[in-house]
Amino acid sequence: MKTMLGVLLILTLGAPPAGAVLGEYESSVSLDQQYMRGEIRVTNAQGYKFHQITSPNGAVVREYVSPEGKVFGIAWKSPFIPNLQQLLGSYSTQVQQAAQSQTRRRGGPFVVRTNDFVFVSGGHMQSFHGLAYVPSLLPQNVSAEVVR
Amino acid sequence: MTLKISPVAPLSRFLGVVACLILLAGCGGSSSTTVTPPPVTSANNAVGVDVDLGPTGYFVNGIFTTVEVCAPGSTTNCTSVPDVLVDTGSSGLRLLSSALGSLSLPSVTDSSRNDVQECVQFISLAYIWGPVAQADIHMAGETASSAAVQIISESPQYNVPLSCLTLGSSGAVDYNTVQALGANGILGVGNYPQDCTECTISGICSSPCTSAANGVPQYYICPSGDCQIASVPATGILSNPVALFSQDNNGVLISLPTVPATGQATASGSLIFGIGTQSNNALGSAQIYATDAYADFTTTYNGTRYSDSFIDSGSNALYFLDAATLGNIDCADAAGFYCPAETLNFTVTNTGANGTTGQVTFSTANADALFKTGFAAFNDLGGDSGTGPSSDYFDFGIPFFYGRNVFVGIAGKTVPNGASAPYGYWAY
Numbered sequence: 001m002k003t004m005l006g007v008l009l010i011l012t013l014g015a016p017p018a019g020a021v022l023g024e025y026e027s028s029v030s031l032d033q034q035y036m037r038g039e040i041r042v043t044n045a046q047g048y049k050f051h052q053i054t055s056p057n058g059a060v061v062r063e064y065v066s067p068e069g070k071v072f073g074i075a076w077k078s079p080f081i082p083n084l085q086q087l088l089g090s091y092s093t094q095v096q097q098a099a100q101s102q103t104r105r106r107g108g109p110f111v112v113r114t115n116d117f118v119f120v121s122g123g124h125m126q127s128f129h130g131l132a133y134v135p136s137l138l139p140q141n142v143s144a145e146v147v148r
Numbered sequence: 149m150t151l152k153i154s155p156v157a158p159l160s161r162f163l164g165v166v167a168c169l170i171l172l173a174g175c176g177g178s179s180s181t182t183v184t185p186p187p188v189t190s191a192n193n194a195v196g197v198d199v200d201l202g203p204t205g206y207f208v209n210g211i212f213t214t215v216e217v218c219a220p221g222s223t224t225n226c227t228s229v230p231d232v233l234v235d236t237g238s239s240g241l242r243l244l245s246s247a248l249g250s251l252s253l254p255s256v257t258d259s260s261r262n263d264v265q266e267c268v269q270f271i272s273l274a275y276i277w278g279p280v281a282q283a284d285i286h287m288a289g290e291t292a293s294s295a296a297v298q299i300i301s302e303s304p305q306y307n308v309p310l311s312c313l314t315l316g317s318s319g320a321v322d323y324n325t326v327q328a329l330g331a332n333g334i335l336g337v338g339n340y341p342q343d344c345t346e347c348t349i350s351g352i353c354s355s356p357c358t359s360a361a362n363g364v365p366q367y368y369i370c371p372s373g374d375c376q377i378a379s380v381p382a383t384g385i386l387s388n389p390v391a392l393f394s395q396d397n398n399g400v401l402i403s404l405p406t407v408p409a410t411g412q413a414t415a416s417g418s419l420i421f422g423i424g425t426q427s428n429n430a431l432g433s434a435q436i437y438a439t440d441a442y443a444d445f446t447t448t449y450n451g452t453r454y455s456d457s458f459i460d461s462g463s464n465a466l467y468f469l470d471a472a473t474l475g476n477i478d479c480a481d482a483a484g485f486y487c488p489a490e491t492l493n494f495t496v497t498n499t500g501a502n503g504t505t506g507q508v509t510f511s512t513a514n515a516d517a518l519f520k521t522g523f524a525a526f527n528d529l530g531g532d533s534g535t536g537p538s539s540d541y542f543d544f545g546i547p548f549f550y551g552r553n554v555f556v557g558i559a560g561k562t563v564p565n566g567a568s569a570p571y572g573y574w575a576y
């Protein structure tokens with residue numbers, strides 16, 4: 001695995017761009033980067049690549065891109081929960097619905113699992129982690145386990 | 149929805165712990181020289197905890213205690229709040245205003261006299277939101293004076309800021325009521341001395357957190373009603389109350405009895421303050437597992453290392469991997485829990501940042517069957533933590549605590565045995 005590209009730092013002020021990433025084209029990654037005001041690093045791996053955005057306030061978000069240029073997964077590790085509406089785009093509605101219907105009988109990680117969307121929010125206060133991916137967008141011979 | 153909690157909810161049983169003798173080092177010598185020991189008074193350092201269904205009747209494996217809060221400096225302007233969840237996964241005391249009755253606590257303001265507010269995110273994507281106030285916190289014979297505590301209510305003065313709502317404002321879920329929280333508050337007694345995300349980012353939380361800015365959606369001020377992320381004074385940052393005690397302030401010991409594999413209606417144990425400070429909180433045979441900067445350690449299962457694992461009394465089950473990876477079965481009724489036909493046993497190895505390793509064995513039984521009992525205490529309740537082998541942690545919730553003495557060491561405080569644990573530790 002080889003790390004490519006250096007660091008791009010984009011500082012934008014004002015309202016967050018109304019972008020989406022999961023399921024969208026790779027170009028939407030830069031919207032997240034702008035929103036997070038972060039540094040980005042691209043890593044090529046066998047059969048896919050990922051953009052890692054590191055923000056000054058400690059959030060690390062990885063966005064996994066297929067050879068077709070689509071974002072098939074995202075993962076985060078952060079002292080707070082990143083803006084999931086931004087990162088999940090159209091998939092955030094499913095997560096909203098699941099979040100509203102969950103019962104407090106389960107006091108642990110929050111998991112949404114459907115045939116075409118998997119979402120996990122876990123960790124604990126001050127060290128949140130989670131991931132989301134779209135199984136049908138996984139590149140050939142790439143396992144969902146790379147999204148982490 | 150108006151929610152009232154019963155003012156006569158049962159007080160947790162306070163353990164009548166007798167003040168103990170402090171053993172002075174060097175007392176074993178045969179010298180006839182008389183050494184006058186320094187005046188040492190040891191406080192009653194234990195409160196009762198109960199695992200029960202909680203004030204709403206729906207909590208399983210919820211561990212509750214009673215906390216007394218007073219207006220700063222007052223011994224009469226006080227109230228006792230029962231059914232406060234004991235949470236080793238957070239730091240700081242948060243109470244529902246509905247549980248405070250008529251007690252009014254002074255708010256904490258910044259230098260421009262703006263009230264300090266806090267937003268807390270949960271992994272369930274819910275939040276709690278409310279102002280920071282000052283109170284004296286009393287538990288057993290211990291006192292945290294002028295502690296910053298969070299007051300939450302179903303109708304907060306200010307709207308929750310969008311920057312704290314990870315899924316946007318439409319349909320955001322709050323835990324600002326007893327019905328949603330399942331408790332009258334949360335007593336955070338974890339590894340961090342303060343509730344300060346900023347110090348987690350900078351890598352260590354042992355020095356006082358004096359700022360909470362840097363774009364982290366946690367502390368806010370609301371000048372002219374518009375809430376914004378703010379750098380708040382140290383007085384506005386919640387502390388782990390134990391870290392503020394004048395003694396017994398280096399951590400806690402949670403001691404719960406064993407419960408049968410078929411569950412038990414309730415369970416009673418104790419929350420003991422201090423580690424190695426009195427005769428009732430000695431480490432004994434417990435091993436110290438130092439945590440990393442994120443309060444995590446490594447769990448190894450089937451040859452795979454899960455390096456972000458943690459113990460958490462605020463988690464009500466053992467949450468790890470998923471059914472497909474484990475050869476386990478998801479429940480038909482209880483979503484997210486495991487329902488094997490026969491109880492499954494697991495053995496894992498935990499490794500601390502200090503190199504300590506040790507095996508842990510546990511079981512998962514059929515959660516649907518367990519829940520049918522209507523009981524609250526289960527040592528074999530397991531659930532899905534999300535993904536397959538790429539899941540990077542085991543979450544050892546309340547089932548882990550039964551039949552064990554579990555110590556939570558606070559970062560930056562004295563470590564017994566001189567072990568290296570700059571970020572805090574677990575011992576069991």
